[in-house]
Amino acid sequence: MKAVVVGAGIAGLVAARQLGLAGWDVELLEKSPAPRPEGYMMDFFGPGVEAAERIGLYPRLAAVAYHVEAAEYVDATGHPTSSLDYDRFARLAGGKVLSLLRPDMERAALAALDDVPPGRVQVSYGASVSRVWSDEDGVRVTVGGPPDMTVAADVLVGADGIHSGVRAQVFGPEEEYLRPLGMRAAAFIVTEPLLNARFRNRFVLTDSINRMAGLYSLRSDEVATFMVYRDSTGSPGHQRSGSPRERLRREFAGLGHAIDRLLELCPEHPYDDVVAQIVMPGWQRGRTVLVGDACGAVSLLAGQGGSLAIAGAALLGDFLGPVASPGGISPALAEYERRWRPLVEEAQAAGRRTASSFLPANRAQRLLRRWIIRATHLPGIDRLVARQILGRIAK
Ligand SMILES: Cc1cc2nc3c(=O)[nH]c(=O)nc-3n(C[C@H](O)[C@H](O)[C@H](O)COP(=O)(O)OP(=O)(O)OC[C@H]3O[C@@H](n4cnc5c(N)ncnc54)[C@H](O)[C@@H]3O)c2cc1C
Numbered sequence: 001m002k003a004v005v006v007g008a009g010i011a012g013l014v015a016a017r018q019l020g021l022a023g024w025d026v027e028l029l030e031k032s033p034a035p036r037p038e039g040y041m042m043d044f045f046g047p048g049v050e051a052a053e054r055i056g057l058y059p060r061l062a063a064v065a066y067h068v069e070a071a072e073y074v075d076a077t078g079h080p081t082s083s084l085d086y087d088r089f090a091r092l093a094g095g096k097v098l099s100l101l102r103p104d105m106e107r108a109a110l111a112a113l114d115d116v117p118p119g120r121v122q123v124s125y126g127a128s129v130s131r132v133w134s135d136e137d138g139v140r141v142t143v144g145g146p147p148d149m150t151v152a153a154d155v156l157v158g159a160d161g162i163h164s165g166v167r168a169q170v171f172g173p174e175e176e177y178l179r180p181l182g183m184r185a186a187a188f189i190v191t192e193p194l195l196n197a198r199f200r201n202r203f204v205l206t207d208s209i210n211r212m213a214g215l216y217s218l219r220s221d222e223v224a225t226f227m228v229y230r231d232s233t234g235s236p237g238h239q240r241s242g243s244p245r246e247r248l249r250r251e252f253a254g255l256g257h258a259i260d261r262l263l264e265l266c267p268e269h270p271y272d273d274v275v276a277q278i279v280m281p282g283w284q285r286g287r288t289v290l291v292g293d294a295c296g297a298v299s300l301l302a303g304q305g306g307s308l309a310i311a312g313a314a315l316l317g318d319f320l321g322p323v324a325s326p327g328g329i330s331p332a333l334a335e336y337e338r339r340w341r342p343l344v345e346e347a348q349a350a351g352r353r354t355a356s357s358f359l360p361a362n363r364a365q366r367l368l369r370r371w372i373i374r375a376t377h378l379p380g381i382d383r384l385v386a387r388q389i390l391g392r393i394a395k
Helices: 010-021 047-055 058-063 086-092 102-115 165-170 193-198 244-251 257-265 305-320 326-358 363-375 381-394
Strands: 002-006 025-030 041-044 070-074 080-085 098-101 121-125 129-135 138-143 149-153 155-158 178-191 202-206 211-217 222-230 271-278 288-290
Touching: 002 010, 002 138, 002 149, 010 025, 010 047, 010 102, 010 121, 010 155, 010 305, 025 149, 041 047, 041 102, 041 305, 047 058, 047 305, 058 098, 058 102, 070 363, 080 086, 080 363, 098 102, 102 121, 102 305, 129 155, 129 165, 138 155, 155 165, 165 288, 178 257, 178 326, 193 211, 193 222, 193 257, 211 257, 222 244, 244 271, 271 326, 288 326, 305 326
Parallel strands: 002 025, 002 155, 025 121, 070 202, 155 288
Antiparallel strands: 041 098, 070 080, 129 138, 138 149, 178 222, 178 271, 202 211, 211 222
16 A cells, blocks of 8 residues: 655655655655754643653654743843743643753654655655646656656645645645634744843743744854744735845834844745644545644644644554555545544644633733743633643643
């Protein structure tokens, strides 16, 4: 049996590995020329932890995790206004929370393809899928050339992210499924030894209104930066006019020296996209199935994208892996969706709750956030807040 997986992000890599381990031949096609270096820190907890332990990926992730002691809100002079104890957060999330840089997570999933017998999974970078279709023999995809190339398979796994082209071609245009949450987010990594030394082992977040910048010191002299701001247009990254760097410099002026310095060093094309969820009535059609952000993006603010990508892809492997003939494919895909959808929907509901209070719109809301963060130190309130943030995990 052969699968073609479109997109070598976390979901695509894990799906390819699990199918390869189950004995499938897999062609994994990724449009970027190499693993993508962009992205910020992601909290890794909940279903992804269980799945990663079960499939043997956890040690690789734990090996590249960062130790975060606190999340600290600061004013424009860099003084803390409130802070959240990370160990406490970890206990409420079931004890296992890893803080991982998105590209490190992707690299760990790529390295884990070594567990698959040689030749089973072929990974092609610089392979952009431009067309997908199916016929009675299976599925076909065209990989943009020149010259164009057609790949045939028994099943097509669309793991091509929130702006999935597989979804657009098989299920309908993006506008039908993309639910913008009224914000944009950007992420980039810069080399800045002084800021790196100043802010070690903690997330630093600006305690600002209608916009928020966050930073975290990496192991080298680098600083990972994250910026979120209100945006009602809902346009995805590639559809916004103007330079994203100039937009960020405009939006984040006046937040203090550290942020000014990061904006000075910001690359010309940082990761910059709409904060949104994908909500669809069905994730599989015939022999095509979606996984990860392509079908169930929870939004960057929920922080669980990587965890859900791993858990969903592992589950897809559980159901599709044992299938030995084309007739078994559709029932296996339906079972994957039946089992996985409720958890994704719950995480999306938690993501929407987080989004609505993520950026205070005025001083009163900012005061309320400070109060809530301080209240997390009180027994009972901590569980309540964690439940708001984490969804079912803290139940
Ligand atoms: C550059 C980048 C930075 C991110 N930064 C953050 C962050 O800081 N915090 C956070 O919480 N989440 C971030 N995310 C989202 C996060 O990666 C996902 O929520 C999560 O990892 C699930 O990923 P996924 O594998 O489903 O999709 P993605 O990570 O989006 O991966 C999809 C992959 O498909 C590839 N692809 C798309 N179209 C095609 C095509 N036509 N042909 C071939 N390949 C294609 C893309 O290049 C990409 O590698 C980021 C995503 C990206 C792409």
